[in-house]
Amino acid sequence: MTLTAIRKVYQGVADRRQTFRMFDRHAQRPDRWQNDDSALFIGEWFEHRQSEHDYMLNILQPLWMRHDMFAMREFLTGSVTSVFFSLAIDGAVRHFHGYCDLADNGSPERMKAAIIERETRPVRAMTRDERLEHIWSATEDGYRGYADERFPVTQRGQRVVMMCASRQARTFRLLDQLTDAEVSTKLPVHLRYLPEQIAA
Structure with a gap:
């Protein structure tokens, strides 16, 4: 199986307006919905506020929940859906959104590990x-x-x-x-x- 790169796509904490824009960063793409656009989304993640996390948790019953993450019941495309994370990083609980392919059972855990690894680096830097x-x-x-x-x-x-x-x-x-x-x-x-x- 070829793994799609997990990548941070926004620096800082997105507010509500930016969070909802980020849910479909590729809305202007040519031939939208004509092709399998899964690869555009799988692996993308960003940080947002707790208020957006709580809003998404309450808007629709999750597909599944674990102690630090839940998946949206509505799929974006194919088996790709939003997974929301509440992660303790350096003593503070922070909230993240990522697109995971649920056909790959390990996708949410790899996303979680990648977020924690990226956000606990000692020096603030960007590729x-x-x-x-x-x-x-x-x-x-x-x-x-x-x-x-x-x-x-x-x-x-x-x-x-x-x-x-x-x-x-x-x-x-x-x-x-x-x-x-x-x-x-x-x-x-x-x-x-x-x-x-x-x-x-």
């Missing part, structure tokens, strides 16, 4: 991939999208974000091809100068 995922998650829909006919055929369908040099010079760039300087300008100030971290 390049985490920086790009945060940019994608935090950018409003009007300023992000997918490469269309303005791009070469080989690039169509890839994620793009708007670079705003000026009102007259707004251009879309492939997210994965942003330079380090462009990545820095798209991040909020408090995240720009975190050390680079080598992916595990």
Whole structure:
């Protein structure tokens, strides 16, 4: 079985509005629901507030519950659904959402272990991939999208974000091809100068 990478897709604690935007970060994708989009979601996780955790727990009876996690009864696609975690990390209970493939029985436990490992690292740092995922998650829909006919055929369908040099010079760039300087300008100030971290 090929395991999908588990990845943090938002830095900081998402508020209610951002949490609900994050539930479908790929809403603008071309041919939405035409294909099996499971791979887009499996392994994504982010932190949110306790109020959002409690709201989701009470909105619908969970599919299952364990002492520190529960799964939503409604599936996003195929066997992929939301799993909500309440994890004690460094003496504080924190709340997380992740997409797990429940056809793989070990998926929730691997997600939990990955979150704990990532959030207990002694030095605050971000990988390049985490920086790009945060940019994608935090950018409003009007300023992000997918490469269309303005791009070469080989690039169509890839994620793009708007670079705003000026009102007259707004251009879309492939997210994965942003330079380090462009990545820095798209991040909020408090995240720009975190050390680079080598992916595990």
